[in-house]
Amino acid sequence: MIAIAALFTVGIVGAAEHHAAQALEHAAVSGVHGEMGHAKDLTQHAKAALKHAKASEKEHAEAHEHMTQGVKHLNEAIKHGKMDHAKVATKHINEAMTHIKASIGK
Helix, strand or coil: CHHHHHHHHHHHHHHCCCHHHHHHHHHHHHHHHHHCCCHHHHHHHHHHHHHHHHHHHHHHHHHHHHHHHHHHHHHHHHHHHHCCCHHHHHHHHHHHHHHHHHHCCC
16 A cells, blocks of 8 residues: 555655645655554645645635636627627627636636
């Protein structure tokens, strides 16, 4: 079981160096320690997993908020476009693009 968890976590960390992958790695190691009866090590890795999971949760919440704002501005652009307000619609399109890019980290 330990070898499987080690291989599993090495692949995850190699594939992505972001908080979600690190949270998953620490959670897997924590589980292995739990199966071995190592409560202290389980707790240590669970705390590290929680730290990274919270950071990941925050990153995704911010991305979601940006996409929500992008949708809002796209709706406004459509509304003003239908009223033949090209300048106002264009401003909303530009705002939408800014938020959509921010939601994907660009």
